[in-house]
Amino acid sequence: MNAEALPANMKAMVMEVQGRPLVSKILPMPVPAAQQVLVKIIACGVCRTDLHIMDSELSHPKLPLIIGHEIVGTVAQLGTEATKLKLGDLVGIPWLGYTCGHCKYCLRNQENLCENALFTGYTMDGGYAEYTVAYQDYCFPLASMYGNPSGAPLLCAGLIGYRSYSMVRQDAKRLGIYGFGAAAHILIQVARHQGKEIYAFTRDGDTKTQAFATSLGAVWAGDSTTASPELLDAAIIFAPAGQLVPKALKDVDRSGSVICGGIHMSDIPSFPYELLWEERMIRSVANLTRKDGHEFLALASQVPVKTETTLFQLHQANEALAALRNGKINGAAVLVM
Ligand SMILES: [Zn+2]
Ligand SMILES: [Zn+2]
Numbered sequence: 579m580n581a582e583a584l585p586a587n588m589k590a591m592v593m594e595v596q597g598r599p600l601v602s603k604i605l606p607m608p609v610p611a612a613q614q615v616l617v618k619i620i621a622c623g624v625c626r627t628d629l630h631i632m633d634s635e636l637s638h639p640k641l642p643l644i645i646g647h648e649i650v651g652t653v654a655q656l657g658t659e660a661t662k663l664k665l666g667d668l669v670g671i672p673w674l675g676y677t678c679g680h681c682k683y684c685l686r687n688q689e690n691l692c693e694n695a696l697f698t699g700y701t702m703d704g705g706y707a708e709y710t711v712a713y714q715d716y717c718f719p720l721a722s723m724y725g726n727p728s729g730a731p732l733l734c735a736g737l738i739g740y741r742s743y744s745m746v747r748q749d750a751k752r753l754g755i756y757g758f759g760a761a762a763h764i765l766i767q768v769a770r771h772q773g774k775e776i777y778a779f780t781r782d783g784d785t786k787t788q789a790f791a792t793s794l795g796a797v798w799a800g801d802s803t804t805a806s807p808e809l810l811d812a813a814i815i816f817a818p819a820g821q822l823v824p825k826a827l828k829d830v831d832r833s834g835s836v837i838c839g840g841i842h843m844s845d846i847p848s849f850p851y852e853l854l855w856e857e858r859m860i861r862s863v864a865n866l867t868r869k870d871g872h873e874f875l876a877l878a879s880q881v882p883v884k885t886e887t888t889l890f891q892l893h894q895a896n897e898a899l900a901a902l903r904n905g906k907i908n909g910a911a912v913l914v915m
Contacts, residue, residue, distance in 0.1 A: 584607055584616070584654060584655060584709075585607060586606065586607060587604050587605065587606055587607060588604070588605055588606075588607055588608075588707055588708040588709045589602065589603070589604060589605075589707065589708050589892060589893075590602075590603050590604075590605050590644050590706060590707035590708070590892075591603075591644070591645075591706040591707070591892060591893070591895040591896075592605075592642050592643070592644055592706075593631070593632060593639070593641070593642060593643045593644075593645055594641070594642045595641065596631070596632060596633070596634040596639065596641075597632065597633070597634060598632075599896045600632075600645070600706065600895050600896055600899075602893055605707070607709060608703065608709060608710060608711045609711070610655055610656065610657040610660065610711045611657055611711070612657045612658045612659040612660070613657055613659050613660060613713050613714055613715070614657045614660060614711045614712060614713050614714065615653045615654075615655065615656055615657060615660050615663055615669075615711065615712060615714050615717065616653070616654045616655035616656075616709055616710075616711050617649065617651040617652065617653055617654060617669060617671065617709065617710055617711070617712055617717070618651050618652050618653075618654040618708070618709055619649055619650070619651040619705055619707060619708055619709060619710060619915045620650045620651050620652070620725065620726065620727070620914070620915060621649075621650045621651075621726065621727035621729070621730045621912050621913060621914050621915065622646040622648055622649045622650070622704070622705030622706055622730055622912070622913045622915075623646070623647075623648025623649075623730035623731045623733060623734060623735065623760070623910055623911070623912050623913075624646075624648075624890075624895070624898045624899060624902055624910070624911035624912065624913060625646075625647065625648060625734050625735065625760070626759070626818065626840065626902065627647070627673070627700075627734070627841050627842075628645045628646065628647075628699065628899060629899060629902065629903055630818075630841060630842045631643075631645055631699075631700055632645070632899070635842045636700065636841065636842065638701075639700050639701065640700070640701050640702065640703070643699070643700070643703065643704075644699065644703040644704050644705070644706050644707050644710070645699040645700070645704050645705075645706055646698075646699040646704035646705030646706040646707075646913070647671070647672060647673040647675075647697065647698040647699035647700070647704050647705065647733070647734055648670075648672070648705065648730045648731060648732075648733040648734040648735070648912075649670065649671035649672075649698070649704065649705035649710065649712075649730070649733060650668070650669075650670055650720065650724065650725065650726070650727070650729040650730050650733070651668075651669060651671070651705075651710075652666055652667065652668055652669070652725075653665055653666060653667045653669060653717075654709065657714070660714045662714045662715070663714050663717065667719065668719070668720045668722060668724075668725045669712075669717040669718060669719060669720060670717070670718045670719075670720045670724070670729060670730075670732065670733045670871075670875070671698055671704075671705065671710070671712045671716070671717055671718075671733065672698065672716070672718065672733045672734060672737055672866060672871055673697050673698055673699070673700075673733075673734055673737075673738075673865060673866060674689070674690065674695065674697065674698070674716060674865055674866050674867070674868070674871075675695075675696040675697055675698040675701070675702045675712065675713060675716055676694075676695060676696035676702070676713050676716060677689040677692035677694070677695050678692055678693070678694035678695070681693040681694055687867070687869075688867070689867050689868065690741075690864055690865040690866055690867045690870075691864060691865070695865070697865075698710075698712065698716075705913075706892065706895050706913060707892070707915075708892070708915050715868070716868065718733075718868075718871045718872065718875055720875065721875070721879040723879060723882065724878075724879070727887050727889055727912040727914050728884070728885045728887055729885075730885075730887070730910070730912045731760050731764060731885045731887065731909070731910035731912065732764065732874070732875065732878055732883065732885065734760075735759075735760035735761040735763075735764055735910055736761070736764040736765075736874060736878060736883065736885075737866045737870055737871055737874055738761055738839055738863065738866065739761035739762065739764055739765035739768075739814075739816070739839065740765070740768065740870060740873070740874040740877070741839075741863050741866050741867075741870045741874075742761075742765070742814045742816075742837045742839035742863045743765055743768065743769060743814065744870070745835065745837045745861060745863060746811070746812040746814070746835060746837065747811065747812065747835070749811075750774065750811035750812045751773075751774060751775055751811055752774070752775045752777065752808055752809070752810045752811050752812075753769055753774045753775065753776055753777070753810065753811065753812050753813070753814065754776075754777045754778075754779060754806055754810040754812070754813040754814070754826060754829055754830070755776060755777070755778050755779065755791075755796075755813075755814050755816065756779045756802055756813060756814065756815040756816065756817055756822045756825075756826055757779070757780070757802075757815060757816035757817025757818075757819075757822075758778045758779070758780050758787050758788075758790065758791045758799075758816075759816060759817075759907070759909075759910075760907075760909060760910035760911075761816045761839060762778065762791070762816055763790070763791075763794060763885070763886055763908075763909050763910070764878075764883055764885060765814070766778070766791070766794045766795060766796060767794065767795075767881055767883045767884070768877060768878070768881055768883065770794075770795045771881045775797045775808075776791070776795065776796040776797060777796065777797065777798045777799075777806055777807070777808070777810060777829075778791030778792075778796040778798070778799040778800075779799075779800065779801070779802040779804075779806075779822075780799065780800075780801065780802060781801075781802065781817075781905060782801040782802065782803055783801065784801075784905070786908070787799075787905075787908065788800060790886075790908050790909075802817070802819075802822060802825065803825070805828065805829065806829035809829070809830065809831040809834075810826075810829050810830045810831060810834060811830070811831060811834055812830065812834055812835045812836075812837065813826035813829055813830050813834070813835070813836045813837065814837045814839050815836065815837065815838050815839060815840070815843075816839045816840060817840070818840045818842055818843045818844060819843065819844055820843045820844040820845045820846035820847065821844070821846070821847055823836060823838065823843075823846045823849075823860060824846070824847060824849035824853055827849065827853040827854060827858055827860070828853060830858055832856040832857060832858070833856065833857040833858065833859075834858050834859075835858070835859040835860075835861065836858070836859065836860045836861075837861055837862075837863060838860070838861070838862045838863065839863050841864075885909060885910060886908055886909025886910065887909055887910050887911070887912045888901070888907050888908070888909065888910070888911050888912070889912055889913075889914050890911060890912070890913050890914070891913070891914060892913050892914070892915055894913070895913055898911045898913060899911075
C-alpha cells in the first residue's frame with residue numbers, strides 16, 4: 579500500500595552491551611506496527627542521557643539498542659492503523675515513545691510518569707540509524723524551519739529545558755542556569771523572549787562557555803562555585819552534579835525553587851536546613867508530556883529559537899559522545915544521516 583520503494587537494510591550505530599563503544603551495523607529495515615510509522619531520519623541529537631545509558635547509570639535498556647531520542651525525519655511508511663500522519667510529513671520524535679493511557683499517572687495527566695511508558699533510544703530503538711519506527715501519537719509535527727539538524731536539539735534539550743522552566747514561578751525575574759550546554763542554550767532564548775534575566779553558571783574556568791552564554795544574552799556568566807551576584811528567583815540545574823543543589827539553594831531568594839532538570843545526578847551532599855528554610859524548594863523533572871511538546875514547539879518557532887549545533891556523521895557517533903563527555907561541544911552535538 580505504500581508505493582515508495584524502501585531499501586531492505588539500513589545503517590545503525592548499535593549498543594550491544596552497556597559500557598562499550600557503539601558498533602556500526604547493517605540491520606534489516608524496521609517494520610512499523612499498526613499504530614506506528616517508519617521515519618527516514620534526517621538528524622538525531624546526542625544527549626547526555628545517551629551517556630548515562632552507555633555508562634549503566636540508567637539500568638535495563640533494551641539490548642541490543644539503538645540509542646538516540648532527538649530525532650528529526652520524514653514519514654516513509656505507515657502502519658496499517660496509522661492514519662494521523664501522511665507519507666512525507668516532517669516529524670520530531672522525542673524521549674517519550676509510548677504511554678499506556680490507563681495507569682493512575684496517565685489518568686491524572688501525568689503521562690510523563692506512566693508506569694508502562696516506553697522511551698525512545700532506551701526501551702525502544704531510537705535515532706542513531708538511517709530509519710526508525712515510532713508510535714504516531716508520539717511524533718510531533720515540526721515547522722519546516724526545523725526540518726534539518728537544527729531541529730534535533732529541540733526534541734530533548736529543548737523540551738526538558740522547557741518542562742524545567744515551566745516549574746518556575748511565572749513572575750520570576752532572575753533565573754540561574756547551572757550547566758550551560760544544549761538545554762541551556764535553547765532555554766535562554768525562550769526565557770529572554772519572556773523578559774527574564776539569566777545568570778549562567780559553568781564549570782570553573784570555562785570562559786569559552788561563559789562567553790557563549792553572554793553572547794546569547796545572559797546578564798552574568800561565571801564559575802559555578804562563585805556566589806550569584808544577585809539573589810535568584812529560581813535556579814535550574816542541567817549539569818549532573820549533585821553538589822550544585824546546595825550551592826543553588828544559597829543563590830536563591832526566599833521561596834525560590836531549585837529545579838533539577840537532568841535524568842541522573844551524582845549524590846547531593848548534606849547541607850544545613852537553613853539553606854532550605856524560608857520556603858525554598860527543590861524538585862526534579864522527569865521526562866515530558868505530549869502537551870509539553872506541543873506547547874514548546876509552538877513557542878520555539880515563534881521566538882524563533884535558533885540552535886547551535888556541532889555536526890557529526892552517523893558513523894562518528896562514538897566521537898560525538900566523547901566530545902560531549904569532555905565538554906567540547908558548544909550548544910548541541912547532532913548526528914546527520
Ligand atoms: Zn500510563
Ligand atoms: Zn535527552
